[in-house]
Amino acid sequence: MNPLSQRLRNAESSVFAAVARRPPSGFIEHATIRLVFVSFIAFASATFVPGTIGKLFWILAFTAMSVLTLFLMILIWRWIMGHILWKVRNRLIVTCLLLALAPILLFGTLISIASYVFAGQFGTSAAMTGIDEDLALASHRSDAIAHLPLSILTNETNFGRAGEHNVAHVWEDGTLHTLTPHAASTQPPASAPASPFATPAPPAWLHPGFSGLVAADGKLYLCAAGGAQTDSHSILVLESTPFGEEQVTTFATGLGSLNISPGIGVHTSLGANYTEDDKKKIDDEDDHAQFAVGKETGKGEMKDDDGNVVVIAKADGNAVKPVFTIGKPGTPKTPHLHKHKTDSDLDDEFNSFTSLHGGTLPPAHNSFDWPVFASSPLQVYSWKTGEKVGAWMMIQSRPSLLYKRLFSNSLEVGSFIRIALAVTAATFGILELLALLLAIGLIRTITASVADLYFATRQIETGNLLHRIRVKRRDQLAALATSFNTMSGSLAELMVQQREKDRMQNELNIAHEVQNNLFPHTPIGLPGLELYGICNPARTIGGDYYDFIPMGTAQVYLALGDISGKGISAALLMSSLYSAVRVYLQGGNKKSITAITPNAAPALAEPLPSPGKLLSLLNQHLYSSTQPEKYATLFLASYDSATRRLTYSNGGHLPPLVLCSDGKVTRLEAGGSVVGLLGGMEYKEATVQLNPGDLLIAYSDGLTEPEQDGIEFGEDRLIEVIRKNRHRPLPAIANYTVQCLKDWMGDGEQPDDITIVFARLT
DSSP, rough: OOHHHHHHHHHHHHHHHHHHHOOSSSSSHHHHHHHHHHHHHHHHEEEHOOOOHHHHHOOOOOOHHHHHHHHOOOOOOHHHIIIIISHHHHHHHHHHHHHHHHHHHHHHHHHHHHHHHHHHHHHHHHHHHHHHHHHHHHHHHHHHHHHSHHHHHHHHHGGGGGTTTTTEEEEEEEEEEETTTTTTSSSOOOTTTTTTTTSSOOOOOOTTTTTTEEEEEEEEEEEEEEEESSSSSSSEEEEEEOOHHHHHHHHTTTTOOEEEEEEEOOOOOTTOOOOOHHHHHHHHHHHTOOOOOOOOOOOOOOOTSOOOBBEEEEEEEEEEEEEOOSSSTSOOOOEEEEOOOOOHHHHHHHHHOOEEEEOOOOOSSSOOOOOOOEEEEEEETTTTOOEEOOOEEEEEEHHHHHHHHHHTOHHHHHHHHHHHHHHHHHHHHHHHHHHHHHHHHHHHHHHHHHHHHHHHHHHTTTTTTTOOOOOOSHHHHHHHHHHHHHHHHHHHHHHHHHHHHHHHHHHHHHHHHHHHHSSSOOOOOOEEEEEEEEESSSSSSSSSEEEEEEEEETTEEEEEEEEOHHHHHHHHHHHHHHHHHHHHHHTOOOOOOOOOTTTTOOOOOOOOOOHHHHHHHHHHHHHHHHHTTTTTEEEEEETTTTTTTTEEEEESOOOOEEOOOSSEEEEEOEEEETTTSSOOOOOOOOOEEEOOOEEEEEEEEGTOOOOOOOOOHHHHHHHHHHHHHHOOOHHHHHHHHHHHHHHHHTOOOOOOOOEEEEEOOO
């Protein structure tokens, strides 16, 4: 971390410490604190610094605020996850809410959108239905007129039934007759406005059976054509009714507000010389430009009166004005500004009409009575060409108006359906609330068990192993709580056992130290003789025993024993045997026993007992003081340095070996049975003459009996190992021999105590 960053962090820690708050930690928190500072400085500088530098400060301020907003959102999310949603209960409740409310919100949104669209389409459909009904009536009248004699039609009484705004144009064998409800003659009155349909001959596209809205002279008309044909006589009747704001208001009654406006669209073909790339190029040069419908030349091209192909037009008020032209056919496709024409010229050229508006949107009945907007294309035909002119019908209504219109013929049924829907919605809401409450209740049963487990684990963590969870239910979580109680009980028992084991281990460690102190540790100062022994118990304490007991300045007693069994009982018997040997050697044949000091030479008041005699005494002592199954193997020997003679007796122990300097091996087998098993035993003894370089090897069965793949280490392998190392120091020979045995055993557990004693003449 660089020094500047370290100083910033120290300053932040000081500020938070002054307000008794936890200092920030982590990159996001440090960055947020620094962005707040940078934003404040940038806004302050941007406020007081004018010009370009001030603008740069504004950019810096808004950039810092954008990044700061992102970091704040991350910190808020972390706080929510770490505090509110840390508990399992809150997470499960949020999960249930998401599972329950998300489908409801999505389905409700879908229903709302669909209802809005359907409501709008219903409104436009209702308005279109009114127009279609009037057109159907006009079609029937025009057909009726076409099949009546003209003399009857000139009677005002008969035609007056067509409606006061209706005008009928009748072309009989090429002769025009105009019928109105205001006059009985076949000609309109002089004061009546000129009709756009009063042409000497009908347009070529008009045919019997036509009905629809027609644009002529900037206005809309409801038109329907009928006709009759005989061999020598033909009649074509066009009935027209002005379609203005009065009619629009009539159709908007009960729906709201209704608007009919001319539309601007793209003609279906622009000709081979003009491509979509041309349209895009011109559109890019004028953002307000839109492709308009023009007049075709027969080659798929749209031309104005000057021969220019009009491809771009723009709405200007209520008229459609051409803006760009590409020129006459065959000229380069370079747009140039077209001169604007008058509205009347454009009305005539594009057969457009003035937008119509009718009806008003009433106030809302309630908070949910929102406005509904919808639009629908309207088919309007040009009187001169018969082509469709783009037009749109737009409606603005409310659900309450559409509801009344839908059930206008059965209001009682509509009220019943509304009440039924409200009751159904309320029932579903209650069921959803009950389901949510049940889910929260189930969640609480789960989270309560989790909370109990969490509290119990904290109690176990503090060492309160007696804490138990109260089990109130019979479910899987209750079984888990029961298992936890069982586990904590077992853990408490294990802790008690562990403490007892530790106590016993401490006692065993003390016993090991005491037993280890019984073995000789100081060199025996006997001329011409080296002594060394080692004992590795299989457990903390063992039953193997060896001792070197100096008897004056020229004699020493050697003892090596192996107690039956292992562990504490063997160690206690070993201690008893150790004490008995020392007592008998110190007191001779006397019955009194005085204190014994290890490694100290006892005073010789009387001649010492021989090894055989001593074994007999020890056998009787163990036989009378131990259980029948307890016994020991024991090898005793006394060595006189003046004569270099070794007198020994072997009580059931593995025969020690004398590895002579010339390589010969002598086994010391004289003696008798094991010690302490049978009473009144006598033990033989023998004497061996030792020479300089001879090596005495005494060992327990733990040195030769360990196996590898069913094969024992054995006496021969032991002799071979020692023979190869006989000239090394005795501690080195002992340690090397034990290491060879461990290598032989491998990773297996040591089966028995390992004891070995060396005595070498120098």
